[in-house]
Structures are given as structure tokens and as C-alpha cells.
Amino acid sequence: MKRRNFLRTTAISVLPAISPLIPSVSAAQPNQAPGSPIIRFFGDGEMFEPADYITELQKIQLNENIIRDRYGAGGTIEMLEKKFSELTGKEKAIFMPSGTMANQLAIDVLSGNNTKVFVQDTSHVYRDEADAAQSVFQNRLMPLAKNETYFTADQLRNAIESLPEEEVFQSGIGTVSIENPVRRTDGRMVPLDEIKKISAYCKSKNIKLHLDGARIFLASGWSGISIKEYASYFDTIYISLYKYLGATAGAILCGEKMVIDKMPHLMKIHGGSMYGNWANAAMALHRLDGFEERLQNSIKRANEIFTELNKESNIKITPLESGTNIYNIALSKGTDGSKLKDSLDKNFNIKIPPFNKENQSKLMVNETLLNKPADQVIQAFKKSMSV
Amino acid sequence: MKRRNFLRTTAISVLPAISPLIPSVSAAQPNQAPGSPIIRFFGDGEMFEPADYITELQKIQLNENIIRDRYGAGGTIEMLEKKFSELTGKEKAIFMPSGTMANQLAIDVLSGNNTKVFVQDTSHVYRDEADAAQSVFQNRLMPLAKNETYFTADQLRNAIESLPEEEVFQSGIGTVSIENPVRRTDGRMVPLDEIKKISAYCKSKNIKLHLDGARIFLASGWSGISIKEYASYFDTIYISLYKYLGATAGAILCGEKMVIDKMPHLMKIHGGSMYGNWANAAMALHRLDGFEERLQNSIKRANEIFTELNKESNIKITPLESGTNIYNIALSKGTDGSKLKDSLDKNFNIKIPPFNKENQSKLMVNETLLNKPADQVIQAFKKSMSV
Amino acid sequence: MKRRNFLRTTAISVLPAISPLIPSVSAAQPNQAPGSPIIRFFGDGEMFEPADYITELQKIQLNENIIRDRYGAGGTIEMLEKKFSELTGKEKAIFMPSGTMANQLAIDVLSGNNTKVFVQDTSHVYRDEADAAQSVFQNRLMPLAKNETYFTADQLRNAIESLPEEEVFQSGIGTVSIENPVRRTDGRMVPLDEIKKISAYCKSKNIKLHLDGARIFLASGWSGISIKEYASYFDTIYISLYKYLGATAGAILCGEKMVIDKMPHLMKIHGGSMYGNWANAAMALHRLDGFEERLQNSIKRANEIFTELNKESNIKITPLESGTNIYNIALSKGTDGSKLKDSLDKNFNIKIPPFNKENQSKLMVNETLLNKPADQVIQAFKKSMSV
């Protein structure tokens, strides 16, 4: 229980230091040491600056011959969709301009004429989609597990079973939507066991289940559970293309053919049908190749670095319970966090977020850790702490 | 604080005995002692059986010459609207087919393009309008004060001020809606002081305020605060026409001309513009005449009866804290509640709801108490208890 | 073809004289000759003044023991619904507060996720429901047959088949809605043959079909085709309860159980679920009894009267082509229409609408014709013309 109380007690004070939804602090810092590779201990993955993005795209084009689409049909985008269909084990996949559109359209189609949609109180669907569910898609979100990472199957069952007592004029239950991992609780995961129970309950009640898996690769990386297994418990799954797959924007929604086939029309009438989408498709398709392995290597690298640094008396790096790529870092009282941060940046091209008054911060593990050998990073920290 | 915890601890067990939304248990009991007036200790007022309703309407027509309307325009319905405009001190009033329509349209017009609407968790708008707010009117209800009668101004301010931390993509705050008294907490009232603070806060933030005053006459009767004063703190107020004013159905919405003038079009497009509405208008208009005085007399009568009965050792009738017309009644262990109920019904034409296993029930005070002298009622109880 | 051009050429000039949607001109004329029965040559049926309505209701109550409903469930309203279910041959029927709600909800449910709804340009759904279809129910009305009474099956097929050429991003076809008879073309009927063809075409394309039969009793009366046969070609049919069945307001929607069972929830969320509805139900149920026979007698009576009057040189009464209860009346040049009207009113309690400058007007046939023997009416006209 305690682990799930995190948000209430600590998240708010840390939030300004490391805003969960603004991954890259480096946008305003183009003055990097030339020639030197960068490690960023924030963000969920490589988020390219334009110059790097174009260079990468150039490489892809030379090797793979990108083929353009028209309104999302044909060419490289179809290859991307096919790839995600295989990866998730779902019949069909479709590219969309945003995660909000993917979540909302999935929930809306799954719900049919039923309006009640159960979500985590901390979820993106409930808190970060600007009332889209109610004001555009005309569904009623029912938040569960205030400030927690997840609700249990029992809590869900209880909420559903008490509805007849709580309301006189009953309305139907459409969908249960689960975000995993949850960004607002610092990337903590929903336990697989709970997902299984929820899925079994929903199936028994003919309630549809949607997975906001924007960062499902992170859950998969840290839990060791395959994306296909996660997806198997849900009717639909959305995965982000820009958080760690290099695209400038975009989302993939996967599910049954019957559900996905309704999407082009719905995208069109909501204004989300774009003429050409091949650039984001090509980038994500290319970066997807080998990503799971690179992520595993990044995790190993992080463990190596953190284990070694934890031998130092003035630094303590600890994973969150049920966490993914976010780690707590605490410095001893006498250590100057600001100097550490500056030295890492200027002398070693390693970026970390600022420390708060209690000398605490959070480090995010991502692909950029592979840009330097572990030893170099360890030494960089040690030298920067002894400045 | 304790008084506001009622719903959680007791309401559910009592609910089956005296369902708050199904006022008249007598519908299925037409076998009354002929010639004898009836007292019903349930329901908020006189709810006529067809025969009595028609007779009453006949009397009204003979005395007052009912004039019919066309789509709510002209005739007796305009007189009713004028009357409610005066009673509430609002510029204009309009008849609607249901309280749900009155609440939803008021909130929707007051909110404009803003979608967030704060309501009590226990309110009719939140729990008993079948997701109308989200699924038709595209607003997002934000429930406050779980299972309580009311939220405080501080709770409201806190909820509003924490929004920027809780959501990344902000959306506007439309309306605050307050039900008073609250049927789901057994008719308990929102304290006037809290209403004043909420109203002042909302005005300072340019947030509109709606009063679901379906039973505002009950709050007024028990608190001594005039309907006009209650209404003065709100932009709009809805009052039911059938719960205690005799109509078969219908609601009145009062507010600024600018707001009310938008209603005929909105009623039309939602399918609520009915051809003739004069019958409900005539009945409510007639019954409204002297109703506040009759209610005062009913309260006095109840006090007289309950005070006298409380002198008996085997019966205890107590008002709820901040309550209105609902009273707890408890019998001593040895007393047979079922016999009491039956005797009152058969021998005295006095109807009370059944007792639960703990020998408890609830009595509702309404106009029907005036149908017999206090003494007769007291004696009826005494005789029925000694059966 | 020519008969269907009526609206364009004549309706507008006549409209002010006999507004098709404001049936009773008598509302402002309560000063009737006491004791004398009234005949009104306008309106589709008896529309009671309050005094008469209450008296009628009193009689019904005495004979039939009206039983009240709660939110449309139980009692007399269920009897009414059962009656209409039998009359139309549909599985189930439901009472609604307005024809607009009945039309819009029927079309919306039948259409499912498809948005295109084909309607007559002259229909109530297209012209007299204040954009409800688009602004609340989010459907796209596709008007056919500009200013005509009906579109043909060929026109419908042609419109549907040319859609792929006319639009790039296709959207689904939901429902075809037909009003019959059409009030905006003076009650003209859609030919049964065309209905059959349209119905067959729609079935072959899996398109649903709704009948706005607000005045279907008039079509049935004049065409001799039973209401059950009309209804058999459609998935749903709406019939008005107040235009000729005496209720102050209300509508009945009939259709398959699966469709009708969705209505209570939809009525609730649109604000159309009213507490008590037994008065309108009792009146319509009672007036329905024998109505078809009374209407046949009224038609015979009208024919008798008009045939006799047409023998006079200065008056000409003619039915409309494919018309129902509206007849053209023309006076010879020298005849003073205004005097005729006044004399009929003052001396014989027979109300007719005013004549235009061309000495033309329209007479509407309805039940009130049975209030006096044909001979009296004929004599009244003759005497009034010779004034």
C-alpha cells in the first residue's frame, strides 16, 4: 500500500524539478561540446534535435527507400502498422496524430452506446486530455484509486457493483481503461497479476478493456513481460511513437480489425486525417528495429553505473517500487548538487535534472546511456562530486 | 463533521425501507377507509391519485378559469412563471418537463464554453441524471465531498486551485451546482453560511452558480430562510412542481432574462418542448398559493405530535442534524413495529413506512399531517402501540 | 408532377390565413354561444379548452379508473402503449413528451453510427425541429424533393448512388425518414406505391426506415389504408397524441422491442423523462376508442356537406390531389367572405378561417363536424351566404 502512496507525499515537490510530461530539458541547450556524444538522464528515449533527426531520416531513406502515403494509406506507414500488429499480436494497427486521439477513439468505439468508462485517477486519460472524454466524445470517466498507480480488480468490481445503489437511472458500462506504466506516478507499473484479474473480470461482464501503453516498452523492459503478453489482456492498445521511438509525433492504436476499421472515418471527422505521414512512420519503424535490445542494454548499463556509484558514501541511487525508468537520487548533506550537475554537463556532456533543497532528484534511464561506456559515466560522476 | 457522515453509515440499510426517490408507497394501496382523510408519513407533499387530482383541477377551473398555452407560451403557464419569478426574485422563469432538463440546461448555458462543473458527490445532478451531463450536454462533472451533504467553500477553492497541478492541458471552469436540501442524505441542508462563502468565492472568480432547489421549499420551511434569500446567492434556481406542489410532472427554472431566454430553443432541440402544459401549471399555481403557510403548520403539527409521543417510553422520534422533513423513529425492543404500522393504517388511515430489524424507520413530514388534528394522531399512535 | 408543386405556388400566400402548425384559432375566442355545439373547420381534431378537457377526464376517470404511472412506467400509460403496439402491429410502443423527441430518437437509434439521414425537404424533421438533428443528435439530414410532398424511390436511389461521386470521404447512410401526410404541403399523402418501393429498396440496402406519422390517422382515413399496413413498411412509426386524440401533449413511438427498449434511457438523458404522464395517456387512450370510425363519419359528413354546397353557384369546395383533411374553398367574386365567416360564427357556432383577397380559403375536416347534422351545416352556409 505504501508504495502506491508516492504521488501524494513526494511527487508534487519534485514535479517542478522534473516535469513528467516535458521530457527534454535540453531543447534550450544546443551548446553541446562538439563531437562528444551526450547522455541525458531525463526523457524516455532519444528525442532528436532537428539536425540529428534529419540526418537520421537521410540515413533511413538511403537504406530503406521510404514510400510516401496518402492520408495514411500505403507505403511506409502500412509497414509500420503491420509491424505493430505483429508486435502486439493484434489483428490490425493504425497510425494517429496523437495519443489523446488514440485513447479517446479506442475508448469511444469500444464503449458503443455505453457511457461509463473506468480509469485510474492518475491516468493520462483522466487528467491530461483536457476533458476530451466528456466534451467531445460524450463519455463519463469514473476515476478509481485516488492518487494511486492502479486500482485493483476488487476495487473495480466493487465500484461497478455499487452503482445500482448509487444511481437511480442506470446507464451502461462501456470500457475500462488502464495506463501502464503511469507517468503521473513516476512511471510505476500496474502489476501483471492485477491486470489478469481485471481482464478476467471484464471479460466475464462483457466490458471492454483499453491499454494506454504510451510507454509500454518501458514496462516491458523493466518487468520482463512481453508487449504481446500485456496486449493480450486488452481489446485495444495505444503506443506512443515519439516518446522513445524518435518520431516528432504520432501514435499507434492496435486492436481487432472490426475496431480499427472504424478509425479512418473517425479520424477524418475529428480533423485528424493528415495528408502525408511517412516521415514519422519511417523514423519510428527504423528506431523500433532493435529498440527492445537497446533498452535492455540501457537497463544493464544503468544497473552497472548505479551499483558502482552507490558504493560512494555521498550518493544514493534507488529504484522506485514497481518503477520503470525513473530512479531516486539523493546526495549527502555536504555535497553540492548544483556543482555536480554543472560539472557533469560542462566537462562530460552528461545531463541530469537539478536537485531540490533536500538534495534529491530523479534520474531517468534511456537509450542515451549507451552513448558512453559505463566506466566513463561512473568516473564522470566521481570526478564531478569531488570538485 | 459527524453529522455529514450519515449516508455512509446508515442510509444504505434504511434505503429499501424508504426509498428517497419513490415518495409515495400508497400507489398500490387504494383500499383506504372511505370518507376518512389520510395522513401519509412519507413523501414530500400531497401527491394526488388521479381521482383526487381531477377533482382538484375541476375546482381550480371553476374558480380561476384556466387558460391554455401553446408550446408553453401564454395563459396559465405564464402566470405560473411570473409567480415563480417573484418568489425567487429572479428576472424570469420558465416551465420545463423535468428537473433533469432544468438542471442540465441551466448548467450548460451558465457554463458557456467551459466544461468543468463542480457538484456534490451525493447530488441529483451527479448521481441521478443518468450521465446526461457528459453524454448529452458534454460537460465534465467534478464531484466533491464524497458521501457528504455538502462541500465547503474551502474544499471548492482547494479543488480549483489544485487543478493546474493535476492537469497539464487546462480547461475552463463553468459552473458550480449545489443541491439543497440533498435527497440522498435524507433531506439534509447545506448551511447558509457555507452557501454565502461559496457564492462570494464564485463571484470573485467569475464562476456561475446553480441551485438544484427541487425541494427548496423544505429547506426554507425548516431553516426559516426565505426562498428569495436562497436564490439570491445563485445565478439560476430550479424548483420541482410535482414533489409537493401537486403537478403530475414539471419543473421551473428561474434566472436572468439573458439565460432564460435561451431555454425555449434548447428545450425544442432536446425534444422537451411540449404542446400544452396548462394542467400542470394550473395545479402548481393553485397549490403554491398558501403552501408556505401550510408547510409551517405541518412542521408545528409534527413537533406537537412528536413531542407528545416522545414522552412514551417505547418510542423515540428525533430530527436529523441539519435535517428537513425526515425524522428518525425508533421503537423499544419489545414493541412490534409491524403491528403498529398495520394498526395505524387499518384503524386510523395513517400510513407509515415499515420498520427495519433494529426497529427503526423514518417518518416524513408533509402537508397531509394537516388532515387530522394532532390529538387524533397522538392517540392513534398510542392506541396502536398498545395493541 | 403538377400536383406536387402546390407548396411553391400557393402555400405561402395562404399560410398566414391558416398556419399549418397552429391548428386552433379558437384559443382566443372563448365567447361561444352557450349550450350550442361547435363545429370548427380548422384543426385536425377536437382540441379541448381546459373546461371541456377536465370534464372529459372526469368522465374517463369515473368509467375507467385511471391508474397513475411513475416516470412512464405502469398504469394507464402502459395500457396506451399496448394499444398502440396492437394498432401499428409493432412489438412495442412508448410514450414521449413530444413528436420532435420521438422523431429524433427513432432516427438516431435506427441510424447507429451512420450519420446520413434522407428526408423530404418539406418534412417536419427537416424544417420544424430547429436543427435538433444536427445540433443535438449529430446526424446529417439530406433533403430530397425540394418543396414537394414526397421523393420517389428512384430519387432516393439516385441520391444514394451518386454519393461516391459527390464526396471523397464516405460516411454511412443511417435512416430514411418519411412524413406522411405532410403538413407543409397541406396534408398531402405519399402514395402507398412509392412507400412500398422505398421500403423494398431500403431493405435491400439494409437502410432503416422511419415514419413520421404524426397525422397517420388522417392518411389512413382518406386513403383507406390501415395504420397497420402503413406501419408495416417502416421500422418505427411516431403518432401524435394531441393533434386529434385530445391529449394536451405527447407522442407515441412504436417499433421493435430492441429499438424501443433503448428509449427510456435516451429520454432521461435528454431531459424528457417526466414523473407522471397518466393524464395525457388516459385522454388519448379514451379518445382513440372509436376514433377511426368517427373520422370515417366525419369524412362522409364532409362529403355530404361539400357536395350539397357545390351545387350553389357562388361557392366551390374541392379536395386537394392526394390530399387528406384540407379542402380548397373559393367564393364567387361578388360574395363577401368576411360576412360569411362572421355569420357562420355568430349565428351558427360554425368556425371557418378567413378568406384571402382572391376569396379563397381552406377548410379542414375533423371530428367536430359530427357536432351538428349535415343539414344544419348546409343551411347555415346557405343562409350566411345570402346575408
Add this chain to the structure above:
Amino acid sequence: MKRRNFLRTTAISVLPAISPLIPSVSAAQPNQAPGSPIIRFFGDGEMFEPADYITELQKIQLNENIIRDRYGAGGTIEMLEKKFSELTGKEKAIFMPSGTMANQLAIDVLSGNNTKVFVQDTSHVYRDEADAAQSVFQNRLMPLAKNETYFTADQLRNAIESLPEEEVFQSGIGTVSIENPVRRTDGRMVPLDEIKKISAYCKSKNIKLHLDGARIFLASGWSGISIKEYASYFDTIYISLYKYLGATAGAILCGEKMVIDKMPHLMKIHGGSMYGNWANAAMALHRLDGFEERLQNSIKRANEIFTELNKESNIKITPLESGTNIYNIALSKGTDGSKLKDSLDKNFNIKIPPFNKENQSKLMVNETLLNKPADQVIQAFKKSMSV
């Protein structure tokens, strides 16, 4: 009048040959003569293949240092918006993912609570946005001028003034939307004079006016009227970024600050708020630079080529009345259009659409004409015709 009848008589037969909404036929023809520049007589502008697009973006980045945005805020996208604000003379501009979103949101915000929106029957808003106006934005489109390029101010006034006769329950008029030039009538323009009259009328009636100027640069190029002047008659104007400005997708909406400031929230709730948008912004911003001049040169070049070719007896190229970049081309009976097309393609890298059975086709003028000297093109046609 005759010129506006085009669509009915000819468009449908030509449509398959040169689909107005699928500008580039070359997508499937990457086998171009290497090293040789291409001229395409279809499409409104340069629509890059991925390889060319990336190369172009690379060049831009090297010269101009693209700065990325976050959800459309900051960086190059702001520069683009500023540029369009200046170009159109409007207070503010905003990037959107699609023209459908730009049109629908502009119309919806301008309309406020009013639901009636007048549009050309042939417009993109009416025909090619998949019922978005009705099914998502809950507005009622009122089409005018069936199959014509434009409606006149008189037709608009007439339609508005006859509404009270045509509908009993009035609803408000929101916006008038005009597409110019109109793609479904082969790029024909709305006369400036008519625009002025419509604008004056709308201002006098307080009706808002939106310009679907997806291809307004074409109207400006052929009419000589500046974009700023066109925009001055409207409250909002949308311009496409991909039809001739090189972006893969995207739209710009310009208008008053008060209107545009509402867009980020509306884009978000409809799912159109994308994370990074700098690539499309950079491309459009760069290609915009000098585009008007290049277009002028293309028109001059086209005139030079067509004038010279028209001296040949077996070919006739003529502009459309009020047309923009689409020209009729007709060959003499004996000439083999298919051979001409093939020869131009294979021998000269000049792409033209196929001819129909009457030996007619359409040529579209665009920037690619500048890829070869006029003389080369003229000779290429002459040689290819004499094959």
C-alpha cells in the same frame, strides 16, 4: 451563368482522369530519367518524394537552423505562424494538422451557439469533410448554389430572409463559409465583387465569414488580388501547407486573436494537438519564401508555352472561365493522345494526365514548369505530337 454550369456537364467524365483531390499521379512512378528535372502538368505545386523532401529539409536546416516546438509552441512553428499572420493581415495564425480541422474549428468558434452555416454546395466543407460539421461539431450546413462555383450575395440574402417562412422554430445563423478557389469546379474562382457584397451583407447582419483558402495562392496568382485583400473580407482564413508549399501535411488558420486563442484547447480535445510539428513548419516556411514570385513566373511560362502550342493545328489549350491553374487541352481527331503522353514522359520527363475518348484532358500549371525553359517544353510537345 454558363461558365458556372461546368461541373454538371463535364466534370464527372473528366474526374477519373484527373481526380481533383489526388494531385500527384507520380507516386507510383519513381522510375524517372535520372539527372533530368521533371515537369508535372498535374498537382497544384511541388509535392516531394521522400528523398527530395529530406534533401530539401537538410538544406533548410543547414541554412536556417530549424528550432523544434513542443505541442506547436515555440521555435520554427511560431515563425511560420507569424509569417502567415503578416501575409493575411490577421492578428494571429495557428498551425493545425488538417484543413478539415481548420475549417471545422473556425466555423464552430465563429458560430458560437448558432447552428446554421451557409456554404457552397460544391465546397470542401460541404462535400469532403465526411459529415464532420454535423456529426462532431453539431452545426447545420445549408448548401447554396447547387453544382455552381459560388452563390451570390443575393442568393445568400434570399436564403436567409426566407428562413422564417420555411421553419417554425427558428435557430440562429452562425457563419457563412466560402471556398475560393473551388476544387470541385476545377479551381474556378469566386468573383471579388461577389465576395465584397457578401462580406458587406454579413457584416450588416452580424454574421461571421470564413474563407476556405486552401488554394488561395492560386486565386491570388491568377486574379492578381493579394492574399491580404482576400483575407480582409473574412473573419478567418485557412490556407493549406501541403498542396503547393511542400509540407507533408498541415494547415494554417488565421484570424483575430480572440478566435485563434481558443484553438489550442479545441485542437487538444479533438485529438489534433501533436507533439512536434517543426518539420512541416520549416518546409512550408522555406517554400513560402518567394513562392508568389515563382507562381507568377510559372503562369508567364505557361502562357508562353500554351500560346506557342496553340499555333499548332492539332492542339488547343484554353483557360477555364474564372479559372486558375487548370486548363482544357484538346487534340485534333487524328492525334494520338496516348502516344503524346508517353513520348513526353519517356523522352522529355514531362508528365501529363491521360486523354479521354474525346481526346480532351486538363493541364495543371504549377511550379514544376520552371524546371525547364519554355522552349524545351514547346519543342517536347511538338516532337511528341509528330511521333
